[in-house]
Amino acid sequence: MAKRIDVSGLNAYYGSFLAIEDISMTVEPRSVTAFIGPSGCGKSTFLRTLNRMHEVTPGGRVEGKVMLDDENLYGAGIDPVSVRREVGMVFQRPNPFPTMSVYDNVAAGLRLNGKYKKSELDDIVEKSLRGANLWNEVKDRLNKPGSGLSGGQQQRLCIARAIAVEPNVLLMDEPCSALDPISTLAIEDLIGELKERFTIVIVTHNMQQAARVSDRTAFFNLAAVGQPGKLIEIDDTERIFSNPSVQATEDYISGRFG
Numbered sequence: 001m002a003k004r005i006d007v008s009g010l011n012a013y014y015g016s017f018l019a020i021e022d023i024s025m026t027v028e029p030r031s032v033t034a035f036i037g038p039s040g041c042g043k044s045t046f047l048r049t050l051n052r053m054h055e056v057t058p059g060g061r062v063e064g065k066v067m068l069d070d071e072n073l074y075g076a077g078i079d080p081v082s083v084r085r086e087v088g089m090v091f092q093r094p095n096p097f098p099t100m101s102v103y104d105n106v107a108a109g110l111r112l113n114g115k116y117k118k119s120e121l122d123d124i125v126e127k128s129l130r131g132a133n134l135w136n137e138v139k140d141r142l143n144k145p146g147s148g149l150s151g152g153q154q155q156r157l158c159i160a161r162a163i164a165v166e167p168n169v170l171l172m173d174e175p176c177s178a179l180d181p182i183s184t185l186a187i188e189d190l191i192g193e194l195k196e197r198f199t200i201v202i203v204t205h206n207m208q209q210a211a212r213v214s215d216r217t218a219f220f221n222l223a224a225v226g227q228p229g230k231l232i233e234i235d236d237t238e239r240i241f242s243n244p245s246v247q248a249t250e251d252y253i254s255g256r257f258g
């Protein structure tokens, strides 16, 4: 099967600091891949190279190749804005646009991307909120501010906003780390549903979560602070958590460090 994402020889820098070195991996369509590893090993940095967000940071620079299907995201003439539409992102802290209504939060990306009739927007907003398992909770308050929702609802609102523009890939950077356990389970269930339509890459510091939600797990590590983070291994999640190939992975998942 064609790989949806195919990364080879990827380095990412902040100025002269090499944060991640020589990463190569593939991600299959309609799967969930979890990134785990100790803090500072470059999980977030790597995730942001997958939709050209890394270069938004001053000094942020990337070498290597990220193929999305047949297209090199770092090829000549590629528009980073259209990349970010194809590859959506959900962040650690729910970040709905605070002054906007629930409805407008979901419609925001669509309005940027083109002209829709009101009835079309209504349909997409409803579909996206249903897709994010939020519709029933907000259908009577679509015109109230998104910031009035609970943390877990806000995160599902951000997921609705991300899927409204129909990306192919969804990147999630510790999407549950600011949420209570019930909201966390709601997001985990949602990830299970979303993978039928999207390819998902999720960073998590919670190994139980990685084990619950992902098909594949990638373990990142760094030799020492100031050294670049590296991909140590990627394999089926079941295998990573039962019989990993590398001792450092075993040490990490059994809680011996990190």
Ligand SMILES: Nc1ncnc2c1ncn2[C@@H]1O[C@H](COP(=O)(O)OP(=O)(O)O)[C@@H](O)[C@H]1O
Binding pocket: 014, 017, 019, 037, 038, 039, 040, 041, 042, 043, 044, 045, 046, 057, 226, 229
């Ligand atoms: N904006 C930045 N400027 C400079 N260095 C950064 C920046 N963001 C992250 N780093 C550094 O890059 C390395 C990887 O960080 P990060 O990708 O956030 O790791 P993780 O998500 O695994 O905790 C760390 O050494 C971190 O200090």
Ligand SMILES: [Mg+2]
Binding pocket: 043, 044, 045, 203
């Ligand atoms: Mg991080």
